[in-house]
Amino acid sequence: MTTNEPNVTALPLADQPTAKFPDSYDHYRGSKTPIIIDNGSTTLRFGFSTTPTPHCGPNVITKYKDRRTNRPVLLFGDAVELENNSRSQAKTPWEGDVLLNADALECSLDYAFLRLGIDTESVDHPVFMTERICSPLHSRALTSELLFEQYTVPNVAYCLDAMMSFYWNNRPLQESQQDGLVFSFNSASTSIIPVLGRKGILSHAKRIPWGAMQSADYLLKLVQLKYPTFSTRITTNHANWMYRTFCEFSDDYLAKLRRLKDPLEMQLAGRIVQFPYTATVEVEKTEEELARLAEKRKEQGRKLQEISARVRGEKLLQKENDLAYLTALREERATLGKREWTTKLQSEGFDTDAILDDSIKKLEQALNKARKKEIDGGGGEENVEPPSFPLLDTPDEELDEEQLKEKRKQRLAKAGYEARIRARKEKEREREERAAEEKKEEEERTRDLSGWSQKLRSEHEAAVLKIKDRNRRKAALSDRKSAVAQARMKSIASLANEEKVGRKKRKAGGDDMFGANDDDWAIYRKINIAAPSSDEEDDMAQLQTLEAKLLEHDPSFSTEHTYAAQITKRSALISAFRPSYEEGDTEGRNRVHLNVERWRVPETYFQPSIAGVDSAGLAEVAQMVLAAFSEAEKARLVKNVMVTGGPAQIPGLLPRLHASLRPLLAPEMELNVTAAADPSLDAWHGMAHFANMTDYTKIVVTKAEYDEYGGERVKKWWGGNWNAAV
Amino acid sequence: MPPKGSRKKGVGLATSVGGDTPGGSPTPQTVSLAETLSYLNEPRPFKNPYYTKNINRRAKSLKVVLNAEKERQRLEREKLRAEREAKMAVDGAEPEQPEEEAPTYMSIEAPPSIMPQRHYCDITGLEAPYTDPVTQLRYHDKSVYELIKGLNASAARDYLSARGVNPIVK
Numbered sequence: 001m002t003t004n005e006p007n008v009t010a011l012p013l014a015d016q017p018t019a020k021f022p023d024s025y026d027h028y029r030g031s032k033t034p035i036i037i038d039n040g041s042t043t044l045r046f047g048f049s050t051t052p053t054p055h056c057g058p059n060v061i062t063k064y065k066d067r068r069t070n071r072p073v074l075l076f077g078d079a080v081e082l083e084n085n086s087r088s089q090a091k092t093p094w095e096g097d098v099l100l101n102a103d104a105l106e107c108s109l110d111y112a113f114l115r116l117g118i119d120t121e122s123v124d125h126p127v128f129m130t131e132r133i134c135s136p137l138h139s140r141a142l143t144s145e146l147l148f149e150q151y152t153v154p155n156v157a158y159c160l161d162a163m164m165s166f167y168w169n170n171r172p173l174q175e176s177q178q179d180g181l182v183f184s185f186n187s188a189s190t191s192i193i194p195v196l197g198r199k200g201i202l203s204h205a206k207r208i209p210w211g212a213m214q215s216a217d218y219l220l221k222l223v224q225l226k227y228p229t230f231s232t233r234i235t236t237n238h239a240n241w242m243y244r245t246f247c248e249f250s251d252d253y254l255a256k257l258r259r260l261k262d263p264l265e266m267q268l269a270g271r272i273v274q275f276p277y278t279a280t281v282e283v284e285k286t287e288e289e290l291a292r293l294a295e296k297r298k299e300q301g302r303k304l305q306e307i308s309a310r311v312r313g314e315k316l317l318q319k320e321n322d323l324a325y326l327t328a329l330r331e332e333r334a335t336l337g338k339r340e341w342t343t344k345l346q347s348e349g350f351d352t353d354a355i356l357d358d359s360i361k362k363l364e365q366a367l368n369k370a371r372k373k374e375i376d377g378g379g380g381e382e383n384v385e386p387p388s389f390p391l392l393d394t395p396d397e398e399l400d401e402e403q404l405k406e407k408r409k410q411r412l413a414k415a416g417y418e419a420r421i422r423a424r425k426e427k428e429r430e431r432e433e434r435a436a437e438e439k440k441e442e443e444e445r446t447r448d449l450s451g452w453s454q455k456l457r458s459e460h461e462a463a464v465l466k467i468k469d470r471n472r473r474k475a476a477l478s479d480r481k482s483a484v485a486q487a488r489m490k491s492i493a494s495l496a497n498e499e500k501v502g503r504k505k506r507k508a509g510g511d512d513m514f515g516a517n518d519d520d521w522a523i524y525r526k527i528n529i530a531a532p533s534s535d536e537e538d539d540m541a542q543l544q545t546l547e548a549k550l551l552e553h554d555p556s557f558s559t560e561h562t563y564a565a566q567i568t569k570r571s572a573l574i575s576a577f578r579p580s581y582e583e584g585d586t587e588g589r590n591r592v593h594l595n596v597e598r599w600r601v602p603e604t605y606f607q608p609s610i611a612g613v614d615s616a617g618l619a620e621v622a623q624m625v626l627a628a629f630s631e632a633e634k635a636r637l638v639k640n641v642m643v644t645g646g647p648a649q650i651p652g653l654l655p656r657l658h659a660s661l662r663p664l665l666a667p668e669m670e671l672n673v674t675a676a677a678d679p680s681l682d683a684w685h686g687m688a689h690f691a692n693m694t695d696y697t698k699i700v701v702t703k704a705e706y707d708e709y710g711g712e713r714v715k716k717w718w719g720g721n722w723n724a725a726v
Numbered sequence: 727m728p729p730k731g732s733r734k735k736g737v738g739l740a741t742s743v744g745g746d747t748p749g750g751s752p753t754p755q756t757v758s759l760a761e762t763l764s765y766l767n768e769p770r771p772f773k774n775p776y777y778t779k780n781i782n783r784r785a786k787s788l789k790v791v792l793n794a795e796k797e798r799q800r801l802e803r804e805k806l807r808a809e810r811e812a813k814m815a816v817d818g819a820e821p822e823q824p825e826e827e828a829p830t831y832m833s834i835e836a837p838p839s840i841m842p843q844r845h846y847c848d849i850t851g852l853e854a855p856y857t858d859p860v861t862q863l864r865y866h867d868k869s870v871y872e873l874i875k876g877l878n879a880s881a882a883r884d885y886l887s888a889r890g891v892n893p894i895v896k
Binding site: 017100113149205257261 | 786
């Protein structure tokens with residue numbers, strides 16, 4: 001499912017767990033072959049000592065009720081991933097490095113023995129188990145109790161997985177020659193154990209609380225921080241897979257970081273994980289649909305036009321009727337007497353003759369306009385002849401009351417009319433001015449394009465600067481300690497203080513002469529932070545006009561130079577670190593980019609402070625361990641540095657370890673760093689091999705000894721723990 | 727020796743094979759994959775039925791276990807010291823060399839680092855020469871600083887906790 005890009009890998013689908021059949025037991029019945037169990041925090045490996053490879057399975061069990069059939073179910077290992085129900089009830093015997101849950105251990109051992117096909121009444125084989133370095137005695141007591149009492153095993157021995165892996169990888173050498181420094185990488189911790197003469201010197205061993213589990217958790221945290229709004233939930237299993245597939249150790253972390261600083265490098269070094277997504281299908285409207293929609297819209301427009309035309313026609317009709325009626329009324333004036341005439345007028349709603357004449361004239365004008373519009377199509381200009389104001393010229397004494405009123409009205413009307421004419425003239429003048437300016441600019445532009453564009457560009461920059469300054473001032477105001485904020489407080493304080501000052505100067509009349517000076521009002525601008533000043537909008541408008549002109553005429557000014565593009569431009573570094581995809585790109589939005597994390601996460605082995613763990617790193621601890629030995633012994637130890645354990649398979653570990661240890665030693669000391677042949681399984685192989693030797697019987701704890709001393713006692717031997725050892 | 731006549735535990739299944747349907751009932755019920763993989767009902771003859779599990783064996787927490795270890799170590803050390811003093815009082819001779827103390831789970835833990843810590847950017851992971859005074863986040867350069875300015879308080883706290891710094895919530 002990989003796409004064309006080379007660095008994209010899709011998340012792997014989990015395979016379905018299959019039913020496994022138990023082995024046939026007949027071969028081993030009554031043979032007393034030791035059963036080797038590598039009881040790891042992540043995986044459980046078990047088998048008879050004479051088989052070449054062990055059975056492996058994740059060391060986790062779950063007990064729950066099946067949803068559909070409501071019957072209890074007990075699952076082990078891979079099968080736990082089957083359903084959500086089972087996953088939520090999963091239990092492991094280990095909590096990090098310490099074995100705490102004896103129930104879970106019992107179920108795991110049940111599975112192991114069932115799988116080996118044991119059907120006798122007790123597990124009649126010696127059992128060889130691993131434990132953690134210096135494991136708490138409680139854990140050992142739990143396991144011993146289980147093995148001896150529950151399964152009635154004849155004898156049990158405990159060992160350290162790192163020691164057995166070392167033993168297996170150094171088999172050809174003589175026993176006294178088997179020296180080395182073992183780096184044991186486990187799930188929840190990493191230990192360094194010096195070995196001299198095949199004996200583990202546990203008193204000088206050291207352990208750091210960082211292992212594969214914590215690394216995967218840290219990677220998960222980093223990815224979640226990088227993608228806070230990711231659509232799918234990223235689980236620990238995903239993080240585990242990502243850690244194992246993409247992370248590696250760097251030889252020199254600082255040098256690597258400095259190289260990655262360059263966005264191009266970062267892009268090359270990044271890997272993309274494609275999470276499953278559902279592609280959104282855009283319903284693309286076909287050409288016909290688009291045409292149909294346009295047609296519909298035009299239809300609607302036409303209908304509206306028809307309706308409005310009809311309404312207009314009706315109104316016109318109405319007006320014409322009114323006009324006819326009123327003119328008829330006026331003609332009646334000629335026939336009727338004065339008294340009758342006034343009563344008739346009043347009954348119609350007109351107080352005086354003049355009003356009637358006025359309204360008739362208005363109606364006539366409206367009708368004329370409407371008719372003209374219909375003829376011209378709406379293009380005709382207003383052709384109003386200046387209204388006459390006859391009464392304004394006659395002096396007041398000659399007029400009676402009514403006529404005075406008329407005169408006042410006419411004066412107002414005339415003033416209004418003159419004002420309108422003046423405004424129209426102003427507008428025209430402005431338009432002419434602007435046109436003249438534009439023409440001048442065009443001439444300038446055609447004459448000297450570069451000079452003109454330079455001038456505009458400097459104006460543009462100045463405008464951008466002004467806006468940025470204002471933003472900065474606004475940001476500074478929110479910071480309590482900035483100079484701007486303190487100036488603001490000072491002006492507020494001085495304003496509040498002004499009362500005391502004015503008391504002596506009462507002579508000037510009025511308590512507070514604040515607003516007399518126009519500049520005083522400018523103080524409101526300083527104090528009120530939140531007021532959106534109109535200046536901002538003016539600046540933005542000016543900026544936009546400048547940009548429009550530049551964009552249109554200047555070939556070298558592109559959209560990138562505009563202000564909007566400048567503020568939204570994300571730096572190249574951030575876009576290489578976390579590329580952003582557009583809204584509709586679901587495929588892109590479900591991608592996780594891993595670039596710096598690939599080296600950052602394994603680096604925590606050497607610098608646990610990266611993740612906040614207050615411990616020394618591997619190199620420092622190695623130095624501490626080596627410091628307890630004499631020079632000769634140190635030389636023996638570093639000649640054979642071995643790395644073992646599942647998490648040691650992260651690439652780049654060996655060169656990194658070599659580079660970190662080299663400066664700690666004298667230049668002439670020989671330093672060899674090797675890995676176990678098979679870091680995950682070598683411990684089991686070592687155990688299986690040793691279990692078949694005669695020496696094995698010397699180190700076991702028999703049932704009788706268990707009954708007497710309890711579960712915590714063991715025999716001290718070269719490959720086992722020392723605490724509570726006899 | 728295992729007691730004789732220990733009965734088989736579990737539901738009566740003739741041959742327990744992992745792939746069979748549990749219960750052995752003839753009715754063809756649809757069995758889920760989980761049930762085929764389950765080994766709950768398989769007989770475990772190797773288990774001792776007379777072993778009464780300590781019912782109160784609740785899984786002790788890690789803290790409790792480690793504290794018990796610490797106590798035990800302290801007691802041993804005191805006993806050793808008392809022994810040595812008793813010997814000195816009796817003999818008056820030089821005390822014999824103490825045996826190498828067995829390492830315990832805690833004693834083997836590595837101490838904190840004494841090397842000077844390097845500062846790494848909380849956002850990108852590159853080197854970070856600068857620290858933001860408002861959020862205490864370390865950042866690599868100007869563009870990362872712009873990003874930090876745009877974070878809200880909870881996001882900033884999340885970044886800090888990834889580094890292990892948990893600021894006190896006022």
